[in-house]
Amino acid sequence: MELHKTLGIDLRRVEREMKRIVKYDNDVPPNSELERSLLQTIEAGGKRLRPMLVIVGSRFGPRADDNRIVQLAAAAEFIHTASLIHDDLIDRSPLRRGEPSLHTLIGPAKAVYVGNYMSARVVELLSQADEQAGGGRESFTAVATAELCLGEYEQLEHAYDYSLSLDDYLLKSKHKTAHLMAVSLEFGARAAGADEDLCRSLYAFGEHLGLSFQIRDDLLDFTASEQQLGKPAGSDLLGGQVTLPVLYALEDPALAAEIRAVGPHTRPEDIRPLLDAIRASGALRRAEEFCRAELELARRIALSLGGHPAHADLLSLADYFGGRKY
Amino acid sequence: MNTVYKPHTPIRYFVSPSRGASMNDNFIREALERLEAEIDPVTRIRLNPERAVLDEALSAFERRGIEPLRRSRLLAVYILLSSALERHAAPLALEDADLTRRILDGDYLYSLYIQYTLKCKEEPLLKAMSPFVKKIQIARALGRTGEIRLLPVFEQVLADLREGA
Numbered sequence A: 001m002e003l004h005k006t007l008g009i010d011l012r013r014v015e016r017e018m019k020r021i022v023k024y025d026n027d028v029p030p031n032s033e034l035e036r037s038l039l040q041t042i043e044a045g046g047k048r049l050r051p052m053l054v055i056v057g058s059r060f061g062p063r064a065d066d067n068r069i070v071q072l073a074a075a076a077e078f079i080h081t082a083s084l085i086h087d088d089l090i091d092r093s094p095l096r097r098g099e100p101s102l103h104t105l106i107g108p109a110k111a112v113y114v115g116n117y118m119s120a121r122v123v124e125l126l127s128q129a130d131e132q133a134g135g136g137r138e139s140f141t142a143v144a145t146a147e148l149c150l151g152e153y154e155q156l157e158h159a160y161d162y163s164l165s166l167d168d169y170l171l172k173s174k175h176k177t178a179h180l181m182a183v184s185l186e187f188g189a190r191a192a193g194a195d196e197d198l199c200r201s202l203y204a205f206g207e208h209l210g211l212s213f214q215i216r217d218d219l220l221d222f223t224a225s226e227q228q229l230g231k232p233a234g235s236d237l238l239g240g241q242v243t244l245p246v247l248y249a250l251e252d253p254a255l256a257a258e259i260r261a262v263g264p265h266t267r268p269e270d271i272r273p274l275l276d277a278i279r280a281s282g283a284l285r286r287a288e289e290f291c292r293a294e295l296e297l298a299r300r301i302a303l304s305l306g307g308h309p310a311h312a313d314l315l316s317l318a319d320y321f322g323g324r325k326y
Numbered sequence B: 001m002n003t004v005y006k007p008h009t010p011i012r013y014f015v016s017p018s019r020g021a022s023m024n025d026n027f028i029r030e031a032l033e034r035l036e037a038e039i040d041p042v043t044r045i046r047l048n049p050e051r052a053v054l055d056e057a058l059s060a061f062e063r064r065g066i067e068p069l070r071r072s073r074l075l076a077v078y079i080l081l082s083s084a085l086e087r088h089a090a091p092l093a094l095e096d097a098d099l100t101r102r103i104l105d106g107d108y109l110y111s112l113y114i115q116y117t118l119k120c121k122e123e124p125l126l127k128a129m130s131p132f133v134k135k136i137q138i139a140r141a142l143g144r145t146g147e148i149r150l151l152p153v154f155e156q157v158l159a160d161l162r163e164g165a
Helices: A011-023 A033-043 A049-058 A067-090 A102-106 A108-128 A137-143 A146-157 A166-191 A196-223 A244-249 A253-260 A268-279 A283-304 A311-323 B023-038 B051-063 B068-087 B099-119 B123-141 B150-164
Strands: none
Touching (some): A011 A033, A011 A108, A033 A102, A067 A102, A067 A108, A067 A137, A067 B099, A102 A108, A108 B123, A146 A166, A196 A244, A196 A268, A244 A253, A244 A268, A253 A268, A268 A283, B051 B068
16 A cells, blocks of 8 residues: 555645645746746655655644644655755756656746755744744754765765765665654654654654665666666666665675775776675675664664554554665 | 855955954954854855945945844855855856755755745845845846846845835
């Protein structure tokens, strides 16, 4: 069953809210290229994990049914979408989910401003909300994505850096992926009036979940098809990203020599035998174990919150993340 | 916007020696030291705002009756926002070797602007500025660059907040 159905979340409501945030902005001229780009980006879809995390987080507070929660869920997806638009430019990626990326359609500068608009619009919406309804200072902190940027800087810093440590890898992954997931859960809980200890536990749960998500992504670079990934298998390795399976494979001296030879000018066809060798090496199994261990830590936190009916939703999230195929 | 993007220039800024230094020198030095402490070293961001721009901002703060103790904080906030906007100023081309850094730096500085404004307990300023920051992005997306100047908006917001206080 699809995750949103398991969690009892009406994603169409979130998507309607995302469109409403654009259409009800009197500063965006109707039918302008900006409005069309925003609506097209929203309609292109996505997993919508962050809005689901906001809504699940809100179920730990007394005001979970507040309409405001749906707006905050949409806001979380705005922040994520803005980061994807900029990521595609940073990676010079012409495609997003198999379709032309926004900068391919409207040019790099305008794509940057569409992403910036989404972030700025969220700050404006939070500014209009009162403290109780999600307009408190923690909400602004939640949408400030400095951590995401730090993850990107760290990734750039360590491109083709085969001396990367496990700690560096984990830090980069926490910044780049886990933080926004953790903050989405915390953000929802806080907006619904959950107490501080609970918010902290949800952040910790989200961080483990997010790390497992990143490791799963790392594994998919070796196991998923081009069609599933929307990019060729081995793209991370070719792009110089030292992922967890690569870190483990580097412990094998023979493989390490081949991996260290991968650089900015290596061609996709050159790494095919190396991809097979890494697949056969046991590195994927070890990364899978790490991923499972993170999910287990997340599950333990979920079980510690057993007094809240919504803890079952956290377990559903952990199950979904564990079984993700692409 | 009002600052110049020079990616590899240091944050150090020339100010007169402390003895006999102007008030502005002190505000500027303090603001830049605050920012140096805030910006994560992994970013390697170096800010080099034009002196004239900073003097102009400080004059605006003075006109609006901002207490001296608050001016360096506000100047740091202003530098972060104007630098974020500057990093993303057109032209932005795929062939530009600095494109990646410009996007990242602009995103990082904007996030830091939010975090630092809150840290300085200037939440009302952040809230009051938010529609204008958004309008700047809309104007840019519509190709109407230069339509909104940051400093007059910043000054007006400070004046409005003071009146409403």
